[in-house]
Structure formats: structure tokens, C-alpha cells
Amino acid sequence: MELNLYVMDIRELENADLFAQALCLLDPARKEKAMRAKNEKDRARLAGAGLLLLLAHAGLNGSMRLTDGDIFCGKSMSDAAPKQAQKEGKKEREKEDIVSEEGLQILSPNLIIQTIVDEEEKRGYPMSEGIFYEISDRGRPTWRLRTGQAAYPYFNLSHSGHYAALAAGNVLVGIDIQEPREVRYPSIGDYRSFSRLESYLKCTGQGFAHRIETCYQELEEAENSGGYCFWDIPMPDRYALWVCADVDDRK
Numbered sequence: 001m002e003l004n005l006y007v008m009d010i011r012e013l014e015n016a017d018l019f020a021q022a023l024c025l026l027d028p029a030r031k032e033k034a035m036r037a038k039n040e041k042d043r044a045r046l047a048g049a050g051l052l053l054l055l056a057h058a059g060l061n062g063s064m065r066l067t068d069g070d071i072f073c074g075k076s077m078s079d080a081a082p083k084q085a086q087k088e089g090k091k092e093r094e095k096e097d098i099v100s101e102e103g104l105q106i107l108s109p110n111l112i113i114q115t116i117v118d119e120e121e122k123r124g125y126p127m128s129e130g131i132f133y134e135i136s137d138r139g140r141p142t143w144r145l146r147t148g149q150a151a152y153p154y155f156n157l158s159h160s161g162h163y164a165a166l167a168a169g170n171v172l173v174g175i176d177i178q179e180p181r182e183v184r185y186p187s188i189g190d191y192r193s194f195s196r197l198e199s200y201l202k203c204t205g206q207g208f209a210h211r212i213e214t215c216y217q218e219l220e221e222a223e224n225s226g227g228y229c230f231w232d233i234p235m236p237d238r239y240a241l242w243v244c245a246d247v248d249d250r251k
Contacts, residue, residue: 007064007105034047051113057151178191179191
């Protein structure tokens with residue numbers, strides 16, 4: 001089993017110029033969704049998720065690699081920075097570099113955009129070509145039609161507050177990110193517990209098909225059975241980030 005995790009700080013995308021650059025790179029469906037968003041923060045989250053989709057579809061470097069029970073820090077994009085970034089001075093490059101937080105590399109939108117542009121120059125065509133996906137009625141996204149062109153057969157998206165996150169790999173996967181907040185059901189835990197549950201429900205694709213207490217019980221049974229693997233990813237600003245994978249669904 002192998003999963004690649006991509007996490008982006010989307011705040012830079014609230015800048016109109018950078019948001020416009022991102023839109024030019026997105027697939028048509030994601031571009032339309034981002035443009036329809038009501039405010040700058042929502043537009044930034046949707047555009048950021050779209051950029052991460054491009055990275056995952058192409059199999060480019062991410063924030064972290066996850067395997068059976070292990071976590072590996074991904075190779076930094078700045079280790080192979082695109083031409084434009086290489087020409088900049090050291091101070092400017094440091095601003096665009098990936099911020100590290102306990103092994104997790106937070107991706108910069110500006111650096112991702114530069115990386116995608118550089119990759120498109122190498123390929124000679126837009127990276128958004130061939131990206132087709134659909135969302136089930138319970139929120140699970142899947143590649144559609146040209147799935148053979150995707151680097152990973154499965155992926156899942158999440159965004160909250162200042163961050164967008166995506167997990168992609170060769171097994172069914174769910175990911176959830178939550179900014180610190182109070183939950184409606186304090187008896188079942190805090191927002192971190194809720195994030196863990198969300199990652200599981202997104203992995204299974206069932207959503208909240210039952211009462212939330214029943215969903216938590218199913219989660220515990222699934223984890224005890226050994227059929228699912230969970231990762232609690234350290235995040236800055238007290239954010240919760242959980243990844244769940246169906247280890248019985250190995251490809």
C-alpha cells in the first residue's frame with residue numbers, strides 16, 4: 001500500500017493575481033466551481049484543491065508518503081524547483097519554500113503553480129487534460145473515463161480554514177481536515193475525533209448513513225478488524241488531519 005499526501009496553505013490564493021494564475025491551470029469543472037464560490041476564502045479553498053488534484057493525477061511530489069504503518073517525508077518541491085524559482089534570490093526562495101511541521105511539508109500555492117507550469121512546458125500540453133472525475137451522492141470522488149492516465153487510482157479531498165488537503169494512492173482512501181472548533185456532539189469527543197470519523201466515512205463512501213453514535217461504533221469495529229489503517233498527521237495551528245485507508249483493497 002502506498003499513499004501520497006498533499007497539504008497546501010491556501011491563504012496566498014486569496015490574492016486576486018495568484019488566484020487568476022491558478023484558474024488558468026485548473027480543469028474546467030473545478031475552475032467553474034471556484035469561480036462560483038461566494039467569497040475569497042471559498043474560492044481559494046476550491047482553487048487550492050484543484051491544484052492538488054493536478055499534482056496527484058500526475059503523480060508529482062507531495063507533502064508526505066504513507067505506507068503500511070509508516071510515514072515518509074516527501075521530497076521537497078524546492079529540491080527540484082522550477083526555472084523561475086531557481087533564478088530568484090535566496091530570501092525570495094525561502095518565502096516560496098515548503099514549510100515543515102513535524103515532518104509534514106506544507107505546500108505553497110505559488111510554488112505549486114510554478115511547478116505545474118514547468119511540468120506543462122516539459123510535457124507540451126496542459127496538465128488538466130485527461131482529468132475527469134465525478135462525486136458520488138455521498139461525497140466520494142472517483143476518476144471517470146480515462147482513469148488509466150491517473151498516477152493513482154484513488155483519491156480524496158478535504159479543505160478547512162487555511163488548508164486544503166488531498167490523499168491519493170492504490171487503495172480506497174479518505175481524508176479529513178478540521179480547524180479547531182466545538183463539535184455538536186461533545187459526548188463522542190472533540191473535533192479531532194470527528195475528523196478521524198470523517199476520514200473513515202469518506203473512505204467507505206457511506207457518509208453519515210446512520211446516527212453519529214452508530215457511525216462511531218462502526219469505526220471502532222472497522223479499526224479493530226484490521227481492515228483499515230489510520231494516520232493522525234501533525235498539523236500547525238492545532239488543525240486536525242486524519243487519513244484512513246482500506247488496507248484490504250490493495251491494488
